[in-house]
Amino acid sequence: MILLNIFSNHLFLYYKTPLHLMGNWKTHLVAGSLGYLILIYLYKIQLTDSLLYFAIILFFSLFPDVDTKSKIQKWLSSFFFLIELFYILTEQYFECALIGIFVTSWLIFPHRKLYHNMVFLLSLNFIIYFLFGDAIAIAVSVGWISHLFADKMIIKK
Numbered sequence: 001m002i003l004l005n006i007f008s009n010h011l012f013l014y015y016k017t018p019l020h021l022m023g024n025w026k027t028h029l030v031a032g033s034l035g036y037l038i039l040i041y042l043y044k045i046q047l048t049d050s051l052l053y054f055a056i057i058l059f060f061s062l063f064p065d066v067d068t069k070s071k072i073q074k075w076l077s078s079f080f081f082l083i084e085l086f087y088i089l090t091e092q093y094f095e096c097a098l099i100g101i102f103v104t105s106w107l108i109f110p111h112r113k114l115y116h117n118m119v120f121l122l123s124l125n126f127i128i129y130f131l132f133g134d135a136i137a138i139a140v141s142v143g144w145i146s147h148l149f150a151d152k153m154i155i156k157k
Contacts, residue, residue: 032061
């Protein structure tokens with residue numbers, strides 16, 4: 001039997017047995033990190049740019065689980081609260097309303113419905129592509145898809 005142990009016993013690969021993953025935030029960070037390494041290898045990205053992509057990929061490798069009561073939801077709720085506060089203080093009310101709608105969406109939709117949907121990812125990437133360009137959209141996709149990939153590997157007992 002071959003055992004591959006990565007990141008504090010959260011990823012296990014057994015030879016001739018099913019793949020078991022603990023689907024928590026650490027697993028998703030590992031999956032995002034692997035996606036980042038693949039992206040760096042394929043696109044030969046410079047180190048100065050790669051740190052931004054790494055942060056984006058890690059953020060979006062966690063993001064699809066924002067619709068569950070978890071550490072991720074607490075962290076991201078705090079993050080978006082600070083963004084909301086900034087928009088209010090700078091009187092950017094339209095942006096504040098958009099973020100508010102976005103944040104309340106994870107309270108409305110059940111887990112794995114909206115944020116675990118490839119159509120939603122494509123729609124989001126369409127917007128990100130036009131706002132920030134293709135490099136950022138690719139980083140968002142890599143993070144998001146790494147999350148979905150890690151979730152698909154989870155076997156419920």
